[in-house]
Amino acid sequence: MAxxxxxxxxxxxIVNKGFAQEVVEASKKxxxxxxxxxxxxGTGIHEKAKLFNIVIEPEKEVILTLIDRKKTERVLDAIMKSGQLDKPGKGIAFVMKVERTVGINHIPAECHPDE
Incomplete structure (x- = not known):
């Protein structure tokens, strides 16, 4: 089946530990x-902490969201607002174009008119 x-x-x-679930909920909405x-x-330019001359790397959460390109801007905006990514040290989000996918088997029936 194609x-x-x-x-x-x-x-x-990428957000600080403890904020990923809130970002996922906003993206779902x-x-x-x-x-x-x-x-x-990992650290960004706003997070250079040392303890006894040892660099401390804060824990992060990385959220991967595969999204229909038609919804990208709306979802990215929701992620930015919920994660407060417009403020220093809160995180970052970026978009990558996906060339191919396999294994997406939950597409609604209206996308499969041959069945």
């Missing part, structure tokens, strides 16, 4: 179907 001709983007959002949360570490 995948329907839907173009996708991947929104990658804006039209996303969900997101995948990964754990990470």
């Amino acid at each position: 995948q329907p001709d839907i173009e996708y983007d991947l929104i990658v959002t 804006a039209g996303a179907e969900g997101g995948t949360i990964l754990q990470g570490r």
Whole structure:
């Protein structure tokens, strides 16, 4: 069965630990179907902390949101607002174009007129 001709983007959002669920909920309200949360570490220019001369890397959460390209701007705006990404040190989000997908088997029936 061929995948329907839907173009996708991947929104990658990096926030401080504890804020990912709020971002996922906001993205769902804006039209996303969900997101995948990964754990990470890292610092930005606003987070250079040291303890006994050892650099501390704060824990982060990385949210991967695969989204129909038609919904990207609306979902990205919701992510920016809920994560307060317009404020220093809160996080970052960026969009990557997805060339191909496989395994997306939950597409609504109206996308499969042959069945």
